[in-house]
Amino acid sequence: MSKFDLPPSYEESAHHQYGPQQQGGGYPYAAYGFPPQPGVYTGSGQPGMHPPAGTWHGPGYPAHGMPSIIPTFSPSGMPSPNPGDSEGFAAGGLWESMSVRHAFIRKVYLILAAQLLLTTSIVAVFTFVDPVRLFVIQNPGIYWASFAVYFVVYLVLVCCEKPRRRFPWNLVLLLVFTLAMSYMTGTIASYFDTKAVFLALGITAVVCVAVTVFSFQTKVDFTSCTGLLCVMGVVVLVTGIITTIVLSFQYVPWLHMLYAAIGAIVYTLFLVYHTQVLIGNRAHTISPEEYVFAALSLYVDIVQIFIFLLQITGSSSE
Structure with a gap:
């Protein structure tokens, strides 16, 4: 290859095609070696010159006066200066809802612990104090009175549960309900010996802890089985009515045990359901x-x- 076959240098090519290099703003810009394309600034007649700010109108570029970045909007409706702020708002709302739910769970279990402590204390009095036990057994009307108070206060709490701002009437009614049900439970426990009461108390504690851990860990959604739980509640009600009628004429041990076993299983499932409703x-x-x-x-x-x-x-035990 001879020296005549070599391509011309950059300076020779630029001087031959476009003449001397132009000076713009005190800085020499090199000329482009291709014809003008759509979007290339040609207002000054020099295709190699850089355009002033805000005058680029090519395809894929914003027009004059339009911002190059479309602003994102926050949940409040105001544009956020940073496009990534929307993700921050979403994450913040998620963490805020989780913190509210955790505070709600702690409050519920604190109230529940106080209720169970009060009930255990009253049941212990009815179990270990013989004069109280004999008084309850000799006066069954007090038991039915406590049952009536329990039923009425339960309906009031379920129907009118919204908290009051000036005075927490719902907490007062909850205290009355807890006292009534604790007295009713203590009355029932007074008809059994101490060994049976302690055994039932221990089994209940183990079942409740196991059910709570299971409800927090399982992926099975028991809250979607409301129809099945409703049917099982009706089964317990009908079985209880039949058992009461039959046992009023003749005591049948296996029927009594069957009713108690069905009731324990159904209310254990109710506990799973209410725990998962609480978790969210x-x-x-x-x-x-x-x-x-x-x-x-x-x-x-x-x-x-x-x-x-x-x-x-x-x-x-009998």
Whole structure:
């Protein structure tokens, strides 16, 4: 290859095609070696010159006066200066809802612990103090009075659970309900010996802890089985009516044990359901404002499990 076959240098090519290099703004810009394309600034007649700010109108570029970045909008409706702020708002709302739910769960379990402590204390009095036990056995009308108070206050709490701003009437009603149900439970426990009461209490504690851990860990959504739980509740009701009618004429041990076993199983499933409703993030959840109703549901389930287990342990001990 001879030196005539070599391509011309950059300076020779630029001087030959476009003439001397132009000076713009005190800085020499090199000329482009290709024809003008759509979007290339040609207003000054020099295709190699850089355009002033805001005058580029090519395809794929914003027109004059339009910002190069489309602003994102926050949940409040105001544009956020940073496009990544929307993700921050979403993450912040998620963490805020989780913190509210955790505070709600702690409040419910604190109320539930106070209720169970009060009930255990009253049951211990009816179990260990003989004069109180004999008084309750000799006056069954007090038991039916406590049952009436329990039923009426339960309906009031379920129907009118919204908290009051000036005075927490729901907490007062919850205290009255806890006292009534504790007295009713203590009255039932007074008909059984101490060994059966302690055995039922221990089994109830183990079942409640196991059910709570299972409800927090399992991926099975029991809140979507409301129809099945409703049917099982009706089965317990019908079985209880039949058992009451039959046992009023003649005591049948196996029928009594069967009713107690069905009741314990059904209320254990109710405890799973109410625990998952309390946790949230399921098919059905409960509002964080309804902490009294949540504590009430868990408390009733646990006490009913204890009563049914007490009938089983009492019958087996006899």
